[in-house]
Amino acid sequence: MGIAERKERERHEMRKLILEKAKEVFIEEGYDKASIRAIAERIEYSPATIYLYFKDKDELFFAVHELGFFELFDQMQTLASIENPLERLRQMGFIYLRFAGENPEMYDLMFISRAPINALKKDPTEDEWYCGNRVFNLLCAVIQENMDKGMIRQNDLMVTALSIWSFVHGLASLHIRGRLDVFPQELDLRELVTHSIDNLINLIKA
Amino acid sequence: MGIAERKERERHEMRKLILEKAKEVFIEEGYDKASIRAIAERIEYSPATIYLYFKDKDELFFAVHELGFFELFDQMQTLASIENPLERLRQMGFIYLRFAGENPEMYDLMFISRAPINALKKDPTEDEWYCGNRVFNLLCAVIQENMDKGMIRQNDLMVTALSIWSFVHGLASLHIRGRLDVFPQELDLRELVTHSIDNLINLIKA
DNA sequence: AAAACTACTGAACAGTGTTTAGTAAATAAC
DNA sequence: GTTATTTACTAAACACTGTTCAGTAGTTTT
Numbered sequence: 001m002g003i004a005e006r007k008e009r010e011r012h013e014m015r016k017l018i019l020e021k022a023k024e025v026f027i028e029e030g031y032d033k034a035s036i037r038a039i040a041e042r043i044e045y046s047p048a049t050i051y052l053y054f055k056d057k058d059e060l061f062f063a064v065h066e067l068g069f070f071e072l073f074d075q076m077q078t079l080a081s082i083e084n085p086l087e088r089l090r091q092m093g094f095i096y097l098r099f100a101g102e103n104p105e106m107y108d109l110m111f112i113s114r115a116p117i118n119a120l121k122k123d124p125t126e127d128e129w130y131c132g133n134r135v136f137n138l139l140c141a142v143i144q145e146n147m148d149k150g151m152i153r154q155n156d157l158m159v160t161a162l163s164i165w166s167f168v169h170g171l172a173s174l175h176i177r178g179r180l181d182v183f184p185q186e187l188d189l190r191e192l193v194t195h196s197i198d199n200l201i202n203l204i205k206a
Numbered sequence: 207m208g209i210a211e212r213k214e215r216e217r218h219e220m221r222k223l224i225l226e227k228a229k230e231v232f233i234e235e236g237y238d239k240a241s242i243r244a245i246a247e248r249i250e251y252s253p254a255t256i257y258l259y260f261k262d263k264d265e266l267f268f269a270v271h272e273l274g275f276f277e278l279f280d281q282m283q284t285l286a287s288i289e290n291p292l293e294r295l296r297q298m299g300f301i302y303l304r305f306a307g308e309n310p311e312m313y314d315l316m317f318i319s320r321a322p323i324n325a326l327k328k329d330p331t332e333d334e335w336y337c338g339n340r341v342f343n344l345l346c347a348v349i350q351e352n353m354d355k356g357m358i359r360q361n362d363l364m365v366t367a368l369s370i371w372s373f374v375h376g377l378a379s380l381h382i383r384g385r386l387d388v389f390p391q392e393l394d395l396r397e398l399v400t401h402s403i404d405n406l407i408n409l410i411k412a
Numbered sequence: 413a414a415a416a417c418t419a420c421t422g423a424a425c426a427g428t429g430t431t432t433a434g435t436a437a438a439t440a441a442c
Numbered sequence: 443g444t445t446a447t448t449t450a451c452t453a454a455a456c457a458c459t460g461t462t463c464a465g466t467a468g469t470t471t472t
Contacts (some may be wrong), residue, residue, distance in 0.1 A: 003470075007418085014419095036460060046421045048462080057460065112318065117384040130388040158393070159401045162377075166402070167369065170376030178323040182336040187364070195365045196372070203409040209439075213449085220450095242429060252452045254431080263429065416471070421464105428459065433452105440447070 015053045017043055023064050027105055031061070031113060055119075061109060062119035068106040069131040072099050076138050086151045086201065089142045093168050093197045100172035112173055139165060152204045160204070167200060221259045223249055229270050236311055237267070237319060261325075267315060268325035274312040275337040278305050282344050292357040292407065295348045299374050299403045306378035318379050345371060358410045366410070373406060 021042040026034040036057060040047040054060040075095050082088040100107040109116060110132070124130065140161050146152040152160075171193055174180050180189060227248040232240040242263060246253040260266040281301050288294040306313040315322060316338070330336065346367050352358040358366075377399055380386050386395060 011419095032459095035458085037458090047460085048421060049419080051461070052419075111385060112379070112383055114383060117387070120384075120388070132385075132388060155405065156401065159398060159405055162398060163373065163402045163405060166376030166380060167373045168376070169380060170372030170374070171368070173318070173379055174372060174375060177318055177320060178326075179317060179338070181323070182326070182338060192365060192368060195362065196369045199361065199365055199369060238428095241427085243427090253429085254452060255450080257430070258450075414472085416469100418469070419467090421466080423463090423465105425462080426460095429457095431456080432454090434454105435452080436450090438447105438449070440445100442443100442445075 011053075018050055018053055018060070019063055019067070022060055023067060026061070026064060026109070027103075030105055031109065031115065058115050058119040061113075062116040065106070065109040065113075065116040066131045068103070068110045069135060071103075071106075072096075072110070073134050073138070075099060076135060084151075085142060085145045085149060086205065089146060089152075089164075090197065090201050092139065092142060093164070093200075094194075096168050097172055097193060097197075100176065104176050107172060108176055111169055112177065136161070136165070164200070168197075171196065217259075224256055224259055224266070225269055225273070228266055229273060232267070232270060232315070233309075233311055237315065237321065264321050264325040267319075268322040271312070271315040271319075271322040272337045274309070274316045275341060277309075277312075278302075278316070279341050279344070281305060282341060290357075291348060291351045291355060292411065295352060295358075295370075296403065296407050298345065298348060299370070299406075300400075302374050303378055303399060303403075306382065310382050313378060314382055317375055318383065342367070342371070370406070374403075377402065 018039065022034065022039045025038050025042055029038070036047045036050055039060075040050055043049075050060065054063070076092065079088050079091055079095065082091060120130070140157060143152070143160050143164070144157060147154055147157070147160075175189065224245065228240065228245045231244050231248055235244070242253045242256055245266075246256055249255075256266065260269070282298065285294050285297055285301065288297060326336070346363060349358070349366050349370070350363060353360055353363070353366075381395065
């Protein structure tokens with residue numbers, strides 16, 4: 001019975017179409033203006049159709065923010081060629097912050113906005129493990145390698161990973177949500193951020 | 207002419223009433239449910255009245271988030287009695303994070319939400335300098351004192367201040383926006399945060 | 413050919429921030 | 443003291459939002 005298979009394929013493609021256009025509108029116009037009606041217009045279907053494929057707006061944007069994590073993970077993968085684990089950790093910070101700078105709306109959705117987290121199930125099964133964990137595990141692995149090879153000070157892995165993530169996320173989110181805009185214009189944020197990361201690397205260096 | 211003065215006093219009190227009730231509803235119900243209509247009902251006036259005292263919702267909540275900065279500043283003031291500047295810096299971090307933990311909605315408004323920042327004027331005059339700067343300057347002063355007395359490593363003041371702020375804000379905002387909820391339940395966040403701060407203090411110690 | 417199912421939509425609901433025309437009361441002018 | 447003006451306020455509307463549901467073509471099954 002090939003009909004059922006075709007229908008499932010069509011259903012899958014429709015979901016993909018909605019997802020793509022939702023991402024498009026979102027990237028172009030931001031979360032607030034990425035209304036169900038605006039997305040519906042873009043896919044040339046009625047708004048109600050979207051609800052046949054996604055439970056609500058939160059679930060739709062959970063799927064959109066997953067796309068962001070896939071992309072960030074891919075960008076992190078390019079670091080595999082760097083031999084020195086300390087330099088790899090350093091570059092990881094820069095890639096993270098570059099991602100935030102180049103994709104502010106997506107970063108917002110991934111790490112700041114409440115929308116996708118609202119769609120998180122209370123008790124996820126093994127195979128629907130949170131997509132952000134893949135990136136976090138990458139960070140943990142690099143830190144562990146640095147400790148194993150005596151490149152950075154020995155310390156609790158979780159404490160170190162959370163500290164580093166908090167630091168770069170703090171930088172990114174303060175910037176994205178305009179909390180650094182109150183500082184004098186002549187302050188070169190780019191340079192400040194670079195210095196901050198180098199400084200942190202220096203501090204934790206063994 | 208006492209009438210004009212009375213009118214201005216009444217106007218000022220009305221503004222204060224709106225502000226108080228707006229803060230009440232906001233603390234109790236969060237930003238989204240703190241609608242203009244809900245606030246209007248609380249003050250027993252029509253919604254349109256609020257617009258005679260505040261340009262829009264952003265400006266109203268800019269005023270609300272100022273209240274938060276006054277309170278945080280007050281809490282920071284209690285540290286003046288601590289002689290050791292390094293311990294004062296350490297306690298500053300704890301107070302900051304305790305404030306975030308005890309007033310999550312207010313912290314959100316002060317440091318994460320876009321609403322109040324939208325109301326920021328492009329070119330503020332001297333006397334309407336941003337309220338958050340008072341707290342930031344407090345941080346800078348403590349750091350400077352620590353460097354002067356050789357308690358922490360010499361470094362660029364701005365780089366160090368931004369790094370420390372980013373770190374604690376990263377912790378607070380990841381927590382408030384649910385990004386630490388994906389970690390296993392057995393992970394003791396409170397302890398993790400304490401260790402993270404102590405760890406940072408250890409790193410920057412001279 | 414009739415029945416069942418599928419994919420989709422128009423229209424409505426309840427809510428939002430905001431604007432405007434209009435009103436009643438307080439004040440100012442004569 | 444009466445009229446004119448200004449002030450403080452509001453009802454109602456506008457243009458949105460996410461979401462639901464009855465209804466309807468079109469496809470598939472019987």
